[in-house]
Amino acid sequence: MTPNAPEFTTVATTTELPPGQRIVVEWGQHWVALFNVDGRLYAIEDICPHDDGPLAEGELTGCVIACPRHGAQFDITNGNVLRAPALANVPAYHVRVQGDEVQIAPMARS
Numbered sequence: 001m002t003p004n005a006p007e008f009t010t011v012a013t014t015t016e017l018p019p020g021q022r023i024v025v026e027w028g029q030h031w032v033a034l035f036n037v038d039g040r041l042y043a044i045e046d047i048c049p050h051d052d053g054p055l056a057e058g059e060l061t062g063c064v065i066a067c068p069r070h071g072a073q074f075d076i077t078n079g080n081v082l083r084a085p086a087l088a089n090v091p092a093y094h095v096r097v098q099g100d101e102v103q104i105a106p107m108a109r110s
């Protein structure tokens with residue numbers, strides 16, 4: 001492994017996350033929302049940076065999740081905030097599948 005390669009951790013199995021589904025998993029001290037959008041997997045922190053809303057419970061349109069509390073929107077592919085009232089991005093994770101294991105690693109932000 002190269003020095004800067006992300007370290008992946010298994011958090012689910014592929015059978016737990018079929019296309020069109022989303023689940024919330026515990027990763028260390030974080031709650032992470034995993035999404036399967038047409039076979040592509042994405043992961044973001046499940047806590048809205050505006051006021052701790054549970055993002056995985058929001059409405060998903062394409063790759064945009066709307067916070068169920070006050071409607072802030074985020075791009076689940078990278079965690080970028082797209083609409084107020086949230087002003088900060090939400091942490092995002094790399095996702096990969098190894099066999100039937102779904103693994104995540106924190107996505108570095110510049």
Ligand code: FES
Binds near residue numbers: 049
């Ligand atoms: S808690 Fe998410 S928009 Fe307010």
